[in-house]
Amino acid sequence: MKLFRSLAAALAAHLLLPQIFAVDQHHSAEQPALAIESKNYFAGDGDEEDEHEDFWTQLAQQEYLLGDLWGARDEISEAGFGVTLTYVSNIAGNPVGGVSRGFTETDSTGLSVSADFEKITGWEGLTGFVSAAYRQGTSLSLRRIRNVINVQQVYGGQTFHLVNLYLQQDFLDDRASFKAGRIAQFDDFSHDYAFGYYMNNAFDGQPVGFFFQGPFTAYPTVTWGAIGKYGQSIGEQLGVYTFLGVYGADTRLPQNQYHGAFMSFDFNEGANIMGEVGLKRNWARGEKGLPGKYSVGGWWFTGDFDVFSGAAPGGPGSTPPQKSGTGGFYYLIHQGLYREGTGDEVGTQAQASQNATYWGDINSGHRETQGLFLWSSGQFAGASTSQMDVFFSAGMFYRGLLPNRDQDVLALGYYYGFFSDDFAASQQRQGQLPQSYETAVELGYRYNVTDYFYVQPNIQAIFNPGGRGNISDALVLGAQIEVDF
Numbered sequence: 001m002k003l004f005r006s007l008a009a010a011l012a013a014h015l016l017l018p019q020i021f022a023v024d025q026h027h028s029a030e031q032p033a034l035a036i037e038s039k040n041y042f043a044g045d046g047d048e049e050d051e052h053e054d055f056w057t058q059l060a061q062q063e064y065l066l067g068d069l070w071g072a073r074d075e076i077s078e079a080g081f082g083v084t085l086t087y088v089s090n091i092a093g094n095p096v097g098g099v100s101r102g103f104t105e106t107d108s109t110g111l112s113v114s115a116d117f118e119k120i121t122g123w124e125g126l127t128g129f130v131s132a133a134y135r136q137g138t139s140l141s142l143r144r145i146r147n148v149i150n151v152q153q154v155y156g157g158q159t160f161h162l163v164n165l166y167l168q169q170d171f172l173d174d175r176a177s178f179k180a181g182r183i184a185q186f187d188d189f190s191h192d193y194a195f196g197y198y199m200n201n202a203f204d205g206q207p208v209g210f211f212f213q214g215p216f217t218a219y220p221t222v223t224w225g226a227i228g229k230y231g232q233s234i235g236e237q238l239g240v241y242t243f244l245g246v247y248g249a250d251t252r253l254p255q256n257q258y259h260g261a262f263m264s265f266d267f268n269e270g271a272n273i274m275g276e277v278g279l280k281r282n283w284a285r286g287e288k289g290l291p292g293k294y295s296v297g298g299w300w301f302t303g304d305f306d307v308f309s310g311a312a313p314g315g316p317g318s319t320p321p322q323k324s325g326t327g328g329f330y331y332l333i334h335q336g337l338y339r340e341g342t343g344d345e346v347g348t349q350a351q352a353s354q355n356a357t358y359w360g361d362i363n364s365g366h367r368e369t370q371g372l373f374l375w376s377s378g379q380f381a382g383a384s385t386s387q388m389d390v391f392f393s394a395g396m397f398y399r400g401l402l403p404n405r406d407q408d409v410l411a412l413g414y415y416y417g418f419f420s421d422d423f424a425a426s427q428q429r430q431g432q433l434p435q436s437y438e439t440a441v442e443l444g445y446r447y448n449v450t451d452y453f454y455v456q457p458n459i460q461a462i463f464n465p466g467g468r469g470n471i472s473d474a475l476v477l478g479a480q481i482e483v484d485f
Contacts, residue, residue: 059450060450061450061451062450062451062452063451063452063484064451064452064484064485065452065453065483065484065485066485078119079119079120080115080116080117080118080119080120081113081114081115081116082112082113082114082116083111083112083113083114084110084111084112084484084485085109085110085111085484085485086109086110086482086483086484086485087107087108087109087110087482087483087485088107088108088109088110088154088480088481088482089105089106089107089154089480089481089482090105090106090107090137090152090153090154090155090199090478090479090480091103091104091105091478091479091480091481092104092105092140092151092152092199092460092476092477092478092479093140093476093477093478094140094144094145094474094475094476094477095475095477096473096474096475097145097462097465097471097472097473097474097475098144098145098146098147098462098465098471098472098474099144099145099146099471100144101144102140102143102144103140104137104138104139104140104143104144104152105137105138106135106136106137106138106139106152106154106155106158107135107136107137107154108133108134108135108154108220109133109134109135110131110132110133110163110220111131111132111133112129112130112131112132112164113129113130113131114127114128114129115127115128115129125169125170125171125174126167126168126169126170127167127168127170128166128167128168129164129165129166129168130164130165131163131164131165132160132161132162132163132260133157133160133161133163133219133220133260134159134160134161135154135155135156135157135158135159135161135220136158137152137154137155137158138155139152139155140152140476140478141155142155145462145465145471145474145476146465146466146471147438147440147462147465147466147471147474148417148435148438148465148466148467149200149201149202149208149415149417149438149440150200150201151199151200151201151440151460151462151476151478152199152200152201152478153198153199153200153201153203153204153205153480155201156201156220156254157220157221157254157256158256159256159259160259160260161220161221161259161260162182162259162260162261163182163219163220163222163260164181164182164183164184164187164222165181165182165222166179166180166181166182166183167179167180167181175230175231175237176228176229176230176231177228177229178226178227178228178229179226179227179229180225180226180227181224181225181226182222182223182224182225183222183223183225183226183227183247184216184217184218184219184221184222184223184225185210185216185217185218185225185245185247185272185274185299186205186206186210186216186217186218186219187218187219188227188229188233188243188245189243189245189274189276189297190206190207190210190276190295190297190330190332190377191206191233191234192233192234192293192332192334192375192377193234194334194373194375194395194397194411195207197395197397197409197411197413197444197446197456198395198411198413198442198444198458199442199444199456199458199460199478199479199480200413200415200440200442200460202393202413202415202417202440203393203395203413203415203442205218205219206218207330207377207378207379207391207393207415208391208415208417209378209379209388209390209391209392209393209417210330210379210391212386212387212388212391212417213326213328213379213381213386213387213388213389213391214249214272214299214301214326214328214381214386215249215250215251215253215269215272215301215303216272217247217253217254220260221253221254221260222253222260223247223248223249223250223253223267224247224248224263224265225245225246225247225248226245226246227243227244227245227246228243228244228245229241229242229243230242230243231278231280232280233276233278233280233293233295235283236283236284236285237280237283237284238280238281238282238283238284239279239280240277240278240279241277241278241279241280241295242275242276242277242278243274243275243276243277243297244273244274244275245273245274245275246271246272246273246274247271247272247274248265248267248271248272249267249268249269249270249271249272249301249302249303250262250264250267250268250269251268251269252268267303268303269301269302269303269304269305270301270302270303270304271301271302271303272299272300272301272302273299273300273302274297274298274299274300275297275298275299276295276296276297277295277296277297278293278294278295278296278332279292279293279294279295280292280293281293282336288339289339290335290336290337290338290339291334291335291336291339291369291373292333292334292335292336293332293333293334293335294332294333294334294335295331295332295333296329296330296331296332297329297330297331297332298327298328298329298330299327299328299329300325300326300327301325301326301327302324302325303324303325304322304323304324305322305323305325305326305385306320306321306322306385307320307321307322307323307384307385307422308320308383308384308385308420308422308423308425308426309383309384309422309425309426320426323384323385326381326382326385326386327381327382328379328380328381328382328386329379329380330377330378330379330380331376331377331378332375332376332377333374333375333376333377334373334374334375335373335374335375336369336371336372336373336374337371337372337373337374337396338371338372339369339370339371340369340370340371340400368399368407369399370399370400370406371398371399371400372396372397372398373396373397373398373399374394374395374396375394375395375396375397376392376393376394376395377392377393377394378390378391378392378393379391383420383421383422383423384420384422386420386423387419387420387423388417388418388419388420388423389418389420389422389423390416390417390418390420391415391416391417391418392415392416393413393414393415393416394413394414394415395411395412395413395414396411396412397409397410397411397412398410405447407448408445408446408447408448409445409446410444410445411442411443411444411445411446412441412442412443413441413442413443414439414440414441414442415439415440416437416439417437417438417439417467418436418437419434419435419436419437419467423435424436433468433470434468435466435467435468436464436467436468436469437464437467438462438463438464438465438466438467439463439464440460440461440462440463441460441461442458442459442460443458443459443460444456444457444458444459444480445457445458451484452483452484452485453481453482453483453484454481454482455479455480455481456479456480456481456482457478457479458477458478458479458480459475459476459477459478460475460476460478461473461474461475461476462474462475462476
């Protein structure tokens with residue numbers, strides 16, 4: 001509640017201070033005292049209406065809620081720094097199914113600071129980045145449904161975290177780069193902007209199947225690592241891209257007690273080596289063909305891992321056997337099926353603003369291709385060391401389906417998580433009810449109110465929650481809200 005009050009206060013200050021300043025300036029103008037005393041600022045004077053309209057127009061069209069911070073944002077940028085503050089809330093309730101019915105909210109506030117050392121020191125291509133996050137709230141999945149994969153993607157690590165802390169050097173006219181420091185695998189690997197159109201953690205952020213197949217890290221959890229890249233998996237760069245990264249693997253990293261500051265190089269699961277190669281077509285602005293991205297990747301962990309296929313020597317409760325090293329592979333496809341014109345035909349921000357209403361129209365400063373898109377992702381790993389040896393997810397989304405809603409997105413997603421037979425057998429040996437599979441469908445609509453604020457209502461259907469067949473299927477109604485300050 002304190003965070004909500006702070007957000008409300010910030011919004012109120014931003015809305016009211018310019019109005020108060022405008023009124024003060026008006027009072028300060030040289031004019032007869034009688035006119036000042038008799039002036040009614042709520043009487044609908046034409047000039048005042050124009051000022052009021054201009055304020056709301058500017059508020060609707062600016063890139064951030066707090067605008068340029070009265071010039072400070074531009075000054076910070078000119079000095080070589082960038083600062084962002086983002087708030088995301090996931091609201092969800094299950095009127096049907098689960099172990100009980102209820103409603104929860106969980107949220108995440110993220111602060112990041114970037115440094116352009118070319119501006120600061122003249123070192124060409126060198127940038128730095130540091131970020132932190134604060135998460136709070138309760139999981140509907142844990143409290144009410146008891147399913148495996150969280151229906152709210154910003155739940156996890158409910159405390160303050162130090163997140164990224166790294167340097168990146170770009171080469172070859174920004175076609176290649178090397179990054180090292182405190183990073184996560186899925187800052188770069190298996191990365192696609194389509195995942196952000198969902199609230200279920202199976203999709204949003206990255207496909208969640210990886211985390212049932214090894215000790216990976218993802219926001220807000222990071223580790224020591226380094227990655228070399230040629231090309232980009234997102235953005236307008238076309239052609240082949242390839243990534244190769246090395247990371248520390250440690251099961252202690254996500255623990256809240258460390259607040260993201262577990263800095264040891266003594267990793268209890270060794271190292272993680274990860275690679276990806278992909279091809280991008282028709283993503284550049286002005287392209288007329290259907291955009292497509294096709295990638296495959298793989299990973300290997302060098303540590304020792306429990307072997308689920310082997311019987312524990314001492315029976316139930318004893319330590320299972322282990323094997324050295326485990327790995328897997330994945331794919332990711334993102335394909336346009338129908339495209340509304342070219343990127344240039346979508347229009348510029350200036351053209352859009354001439355036709356825009358104040359709130360929620362086509363005044364987006366970033367022009368994304370409109371049309372129908374399909375994506376699919378799968379992760380596959382050895383059954384003997386993975387809780388889920390197969391995880392599949394897929395979806396479709398349409399950007400700009402409704403008239404004058406060019407940047408809104410209607411998205412449908414599906415996932416299927418299959419628990420490995422070896423893992424299920426190990427559960428039976430421990431006297432537990434074995435898990436088989438969990439699957440779900442999500443349908444949502446992202447309503448872009450402005451560039452810095454969207455509301456994304458969604459409905460989810462969770463089938464076989466928990467994977468054991470002993471919890472009734474659940475219906476989830478929710479919404480994801482994001483504000484960029």
